Amino acid sequence: MSLKKWLSAVAAAVVVTTSVVPHASAAGAVTLLNVSYDPTRELYEEYNAAFAKYWKGKTGQDVKINQSHGGSGKQARSVIDGLQADVVTLALAADVDGIATNGKLLPVNWESRLPNSSAPYTSAIVFLVRKGNPKGIKDWGDLVKPGVSVITPNPKTSGGARWNYLAAWAWAKHQPGGSDATAKDYVKKLFKNVPVLDAGARQATTTFVQREIGDVLLAWENEALLAIKELGPEKVQIVVPSLSILAEPSVSVVDKVVLRHGTREVATEYLNHLYSKEGQEIIAKNYYRPRDTEIAAKYAAQYPKLNLVTIQEFGGWAKAQSEHFGDKGVFDQITTQQ
């Protein structure tokens, strides 16, 4: 082999060897970053410990999962801007779509890679009110009454807020004589009663529960159940509206990042394991609605009975996101006019 070819081969070997070394923080260990939406802290604290034990038992490798939490839309933008997420576990499919189409960090057919369109669990939107329900809030219509203060996060940053908004819109449209125009008018009145727009669902919970601002919190069902567990039923109670929306938080591996980090295998298994019996049990324990029918039946009693619409009511997330939450969408129109 000529000297030139030998040197080129050595250079190539150095490049290949050093660039595909797994993303290791210590000898044999691997680290993942899970970029998630705001209220899933407790879920992933428990799940990550379980997954690390599972992975160690299966492969002998130590895995450390770092978490990042925030409003779903804001988190998606951070990943597009360069936050090195190995996996994203966000509040809605539209935010993962954004990472695919705008960030080009994962394929546009990401939803088909995992069961249930890559949504390992579901949730819904309920009302959380002060104990005794002093303002007598029973349904969506009560939220626009004078003197009622509603806490919901900002739909521009929070995935939960977008589910809240769409649930409100759906209720208004289902009323007698309901239409897009009446729904828009209703949502406009609703947001007039919102004194603070937090960036994410957990911040909104903090505003309502700890800062004691507002009469009603539009909350993820799991967040409301967690608040009752943490504070006790003597502080807050759930009011089940007549109509809500089936919220389907979505998960995906971020392909370009795992390729760079060499973590595809462990990241894929991290998400797969959410669908396992162990994963679904942890999901249910944290008040999310598991997909596994057996575990869902086991925990059925803890969930309120809800009448649910789906995102298909709005033509899917791509249409809903563009129409309602995009620049100069309906949300921008109603908040500008206020």
Place this chain on the structure above:
Amino acid sequence: MRLRTGLAGAAMAFVPLSVAFAQAAPAPTPDPAVLLQRLEEAENRIKVLERKLENQKDDATAAAASAPQVRAGGTRYSIGSADGSSFVRLRGVVQADGRHFEGDGSPATSNTWLLRSVRPIIEGTFNNIYDFRVTPDFAQGKTVLQDAYVTARFQPWAAVTVGKFKQQVGLERMVGDADTRFPERGFPTSLVPNRDIGVQIGGDVAGGLFTYSVAYTNGVNDGGSSDANATPDIENDAKGDVNARVFFQPFLNSDNFALRGLGFGIGGTYVDSTGSGTNTLLTSYRTPGQATFFSYRANTATTGNNATFADGERLRYSPQFYYYYGSIGVLGEYAVVSQEVTRVNGAVTRSDKLDNKAWQLQFAWLLTGEEETFRSPTPGTSFQPGKPGYGAWELVARVHQLTIDPDAFTGGANSYANPTTAAQKATAAALGINWYLNQNLKWFFGYEQTRFDGGGATGDRPDEKAYLARVGLQF
């Protein structure tokens, strides 16, 4: 009448008094429930305002954490990512020189002011791994691309560089262009390559105790860069050069501070290649005042070509060292280029291996007490008229010598070099002062005298006596 008037007057007096009494009467007590409601509303408003302020602070903190970092000042003008892993930096080097010569050694036309370097430098890093640098130079009416390379630092011990970059062979050559202690580098640097195009693997081992590099490049003439090749920045012969260097700093982490600044090593290049009369692959050597004092014979034949040209192996090696301790710095190196040459002069063809050798010893002393290092010192104070502080003052001295192989001059008319125009030896000594006004501005003034063996029409070429000055700006 009087009584009526009096009574009327008294009644008149009572009216304003009664009005006054009526005004002074207390307002009705507001409903406590209303007061409580207003108080609750006020409390709620305060809570909402406090929460909004809290959210604003959180947003500001998050924005600051993701905001690009912009730095401007001193030696750093850059913009980069919030986490610092990627940045682009603008730097620059501008050097204006003055050369004045005394005596018969240099014609009056040699006295000159000139722009020695005008280099805007764009460099940066992406993802903490990939470095790049682009350096054009617009000095002396030319545009030359000095640097254009990318380095991938996969590991501290494995960095791969591709492009046009400074070759890691000669020690003084590796001193930054703005960091040299003298306007022109010493004779050993004239024998080793400057910038070339190719690929290099190198890195630091054990935290810098051992440094290595191995490169495969197009190859350049002694002291030259690839832009000076027959076809600029293109391979100028049939074979590439292999360059390599190792350098040790064995006491870098030692408790013995006196030895920490010692470093030594050796660099070298090798190629086996053949030039021609029109592309000789040989170069000339210059004095510190940039006058040519040695060249191989050029073509003078009317038919054919009788220039001396490289023909065969060229091996360069350069043992080198530096030592820095407190305000004192010493740099020394020895360089040899062993070059096989041929000359065809009419019917006579001669071939030989010529060993040209050079050495230098540089001494630097920061009179103002700063620490000497391989790079420019950081002045302890800056000089600003009317304010305390005088910058850093550095006394520098060097001796250096270049000796041409005597066999270059044997053979009479068939010699490889003409002894009446090419000197066999040049020995120079210099003394100078560097004044670092601040981190960015430096003045140099010094005197350097070069003595020659041979190179004159009869006897030795006259000494070059040069007063050299430089104003250098870098950022």
